[in-house]
Amino acid sequence: MATATTEKTTSARAVAMKKQDAASAPLPKSSRRRNPMERRPSRLLTAGMVLLLLYSVLPLFWLVVNSTKTQGALFSSFGLWFSGPFALFDNIQQVFTYGDGVFARWLANTFLYVVVGAGGATFLATLAGYGLAKFDFPGKKGAFAVVIAAIAVPGSALAVPTFLLFSQLGLTNTPWSVMIPSLVTPFGLFLMWSYARESIPDELVEAARMDGAGEFRTFFTISLRLLAPGIVSVLLLEIVGTWNNYFLPLIMLSDPQWYPLTVGLNQWSEQANTAGGEAVFNLVITGSLITIVPIIVAFLFLQRFWQSGLAAGSVKQ
Amino acid sequence: MTTMSSTAIRTRTLRVRRPRRRWIGWAFFAPFLLAFVFVTVAPLAYTLYLSLFQERMLGGTAFVGLGNYIEQLTNPVFWDALGRVSIYLVIFVPVMLLLSLAAALAIDSARLHFPRLFRLAIFLPYAVPGVVAALLWGYMYGTQFGLVGNIGDLLGVTLPDPLSSNLVLLSIGNIMVWLTMGYTMLVFYSALRVVPAELYEAAELDGAGAFRVIRAIKLPAIRPALAVTLVFSVIGAFQLFNEPNILRTLAPNVITSHFTPNMYAYNLSFAGQQYNASAAVAIAMGVITMVVAYVIQRVASRKA
Numbered sequence: 001m002a003t004a005t006t007e008k009t010t011s012a013r014a015v016a017m018k019k020q021d022a023a024s025a026p027l028p029k030s031s032r033r034r035n036p037m038e039r040r041p042s043r044l045l046t047a048g049m050v051l052l053l054l055y056s057v058l059p060l061f062w063l064v065v066n067s068t069k070t071q072g073a074l075f076s077s078f079g080l081w082f083s084g085p086f087a088l089f090d091n092i093q094q095v096f097t098y099g100d101g102v103f104a105r106w107l108a109n110t111f112l113y114v115v116v117g118a119g120g121a122t123f124l125a126t127l128a129g130y131g132l133a134k135f136d137f138p139g140k141k142g143a144f145a146v147v148i149a150a151i152a153v154p155g156s157a158l159a160v161p162t163f164l165l166f167s168q169l170g171l172t173n174t175p176w177s178v179m180i181p182s183l184v185t186p187f188g189l190f191l192m193w194s195y196a197r198e199s200i201p202d203e204l205v206e207a208a209r210m211d212g213a214g215e216f217r218t219f220f221t222i223s224l225r226l227l228a229p230g231i232v233s234v235l236l237l238e239i240v241g242t243w244n245n246y247f248l249p250l251i252m253l254s255d256p257q258w259y260p261l262t263v264g265l266n267q268w269s270e271q272a273n274t275a276g277g278e279a280v281f282n283l284v285i286t287g288s289l290i291t292i293v294p295i296i297v298a299f300l301f302l303q304r305f306w307q308s309g310l311a312a313g314s315v316k317q
Numbered sequence: 318m319t320t321m322s323s324t325a326i327r328t329r330t331l332r333v334r335r336p337r338r339r340w341i342g343w344a345f346f347a348p349f350l351l352a353f354v355f356v357t358v359a360p361l362a363y364t365l366y367l368s369l370f371q372e373r374m375l376g377g378t379a380f381v382g383l384g385n386y387i388e389q390l391t392n393p394v395f396w397d398a399l400g401r402v403s404i405y406l407v408i409f410v411p412v413m414l415l416l417s418l419a420a421a422l423a424i425d426s427a428r429l430h431f432p433r434l435f436r437l438a439i440f441l442p443y444a445v446p447g448v449v450a451a452l453l454w455g456y457m458y459g460t461q462f463g464l465v466g467n468i469g470d471l472l473g474v475t476l477p478d479p480l481s482s483n484l485v486l487l488s489i490g491n492i493m494v495w496l497t498m499g500y501t502m503l504v505f506y507s508a509l510r511v512v513p514a515e516l517y518e519a520a521e522l523d524g525a526g527a528f529r530v531i532r533a534i535k536l537p538a539i540r541p542a543l544a545v546t547l548v549f550s551v552i553g554a555f556q557l558f559n560e561p562n563i564l565r566t567l568a569p570n571v572i573t574s575h576f577t578p579n580m581y582a583y584n585l586s587f588a589g590q591q592y593n594a595s596a597a598v599a600i601a602m603g604v605i606t607m608v609v610a611y612v613i614q615r616v617a618s619r620k621a
Contacts, residue, residue: 042428049423049435052416056439056499059453062464066456078471079457079464124349131345140342143350150357152548152610153603156556160582160599161360164367164592181356189349215341244446246559251583262448269452270566285456288449295444303437 060292067091067286074281091286098283105257106264107290110243112175113260117182118238125185126231129192130223134205135215150186156247163251177252178260182242188234195230196223232305236298243295261291361603367596385597395598398578399605401486406554409490414546417498418539421505422531436506440499447496451563454492455480459567480568492560497553501546508542509535544617548610555606558583578602 058080065082066074068091073084095103131137132144162181163172171177200223208218224231246262253259256267265287272279371381389395420439424432442450457464458479469476479488512534520530558579565572574588575581578598585595 040428041430043430045423045426045428046430049420049429052420053435053438055495056442059450059457059495060441060445062457063453074462079462079467124352128346128349131342135339135342135345137340137342137346140346143346146358147350147353150353152552152607153357154552154556156558156579157599157603157606158357158360160579160586160595161364162356164586164596165360165363168363180352183352184349184356186353186357215344219345240444244448246446246448251587262446265452266448266563266566269455269563273566273569281456281462284452288452291449292445295446296441299441299444 067289071282095283095287106259106261110260114242116179117242120183121185121238122235125188125192129189130196132193133196147186159247172252173254178249199226364596368600389597394575398575398581402577410550413494417501420502425509443500447559450496451560455564455567482571485571489560504542508539512538
């Protein structure tokens with residue numbers, strides 16, 4: 001087992017390192033074209049990729065088209081084109097007013113969980129990754145090995161155990177039950193550790209020490225700046241993970257007032273199946289669109305970071 | 318004592334660049350470790366503890382040793398769920414990896430029109446929450462206003478219901494492929510980006526064709542990334558929960574409460590209040606996942 005862990009670590013690390021190389025040296029568009037004759041764009045290849053692109057984008061297109069329809073038009077029209085009155089703004093307004101405006105509450109909850117969970121997770125991982133990279137201390141190797149081994153434990157495997165413990169402690173059905181588990185990201189720690197090793201020269205830390213700066217002062221005034229690209233990568237990963245989190249809040253929360261968007265949306269969807277429940281398909285569809293817009297906008301704006309940063313591994317919660 | 322010795326080292330070996338052994342490192346690591354123990358180690362330990370007990374009608378809680386495990390591992394329901402995710406894993410993990418690999422190779426080949434557009438568009442589904450993806454595809458699969466029915470009408474035929482018992486696993490697999498393909502592609506792509514250009518130049522001098530370059534240079538470059546993504550995909554498959562649980566609303570008779578092991582564990586604790594049995598299932602699945610991931614990892618690294 002020990003071998004497996006180290007080997008896995010090495011390969012994960014290789015990926016992480018490569019990502020950093022790719023990040024630090026963005027290649028010019030044509031740098032890899034050695035022989036223009038041989039490297040002519042191929043129509044056949046492009047055509048094949050268009051199919052893959054359509055597969056990726058079609059459901060999103062369906063979502064956009066159908067959030068402009070009224071519930072009636074949803075049932076009576078062809079799914080891939082606009083039909084009936086243009087009801088997007090009406091739908092949006094309904095999403096925010098339905099059920100005493102609970103959707104806005106879910107949106108605010110999601111923001112809260114993301115800010116505290118993803119922000120806190122990134123901070124803890126940065127602090128610890130730096131500590132592990134730049135200091136030698138008793139017990140470091142053993143503790144580090146345990147944390148690294150936990151990278152392979154997916155969040156969903158921990159959800160039921162965490163629920164069992166938290167309910168024993170009376171923490172369930174509070175926002176803490178969602179935020180506290182989000183604070184820990186072994187993979188983020190691993191990324192920050194390898195990033196800190198690469199990007200912060202020991203001489204610099206040593207020089208600060210010679211000048212009489214405390215370790216924390218050195219960390220906050222000097223190291224943090226050098227770590228910024230790594231921090232952004234981890235933060236992005238954590239934001240996506242927390243924004244999209246479903247299983248944990250589903251288990252932990254019974255009061256809809258504390259739901260994040262994901263759990264709330266599914267509750268609206270389930271409503272159609274319950275006795276006396278009102279079918280609100282148009283609200284689920286428009287609500288879904290509203291849920292993914294912020295995260296897609298974030299990706300488009302931060303392209304520079306995620307294209308190198310998110311490739312750092314393959315953890316998906 | 319430690320402070321003294323480290324001060325001594327400090328004055329003596331100022332030029333040595335190795336970090337010195339001091340307790341201060343703990344100040345950085347401790348907050349993380351504290352949280353880690355609270356949300357990872359403690360829940361696992363507590364679940365292990367729970368799995369060894371049983372609530373009895375009379376006499377309260379009793380220690381039963383491996384009783385819960387024996388009960389669950391001889392329960393056909395557990396194997397039914399495990400068998401289903403195994404089928405799913407064997408079919409969809411390779412499909413997803415192959416599609417991602419093909420996309421990464423195509424984008425890296427410099428023989429594609431608009432490579433950046435493809436990279437961005439294929440990556441986009443990664444941003445979509447699993448819940449939204451399941452709702453979205455679920456509606457598209459659905460018979461009421463679904464796209465599948467629409468297309469059937471357009472063609473004048475009745476297409477099979479994607480949420481029928483024959484096809485539901487395929488439909489779930491499709492959602493997973495859709496969600497994870499772009500991310501995996503990006504991992505492969507960044508592994509390809511750091512292949513030194515000299516290797517390609519040498520291959521060209523040797524007169525190697527495109528497929529030879531892929532086989533001799535590009536695939537070996539991707540191998541570590543492939544091993545990691547494979548292991549994580551397998552772990553993800555064994556933990557399948559969100560998508561089937563959400564589609565269950567649309568196909569309650571097809572997707573059972575024990576469709577996947579994770580759903581089984583969840584429903585044992587939430588619908589049945591059988592916390593001890595649920596704990597045993599969670600631990601058993603953890604061990605099975607670890608063993609399978611370990612074997613895959615060994616096989617993948619032996620070939621390297």
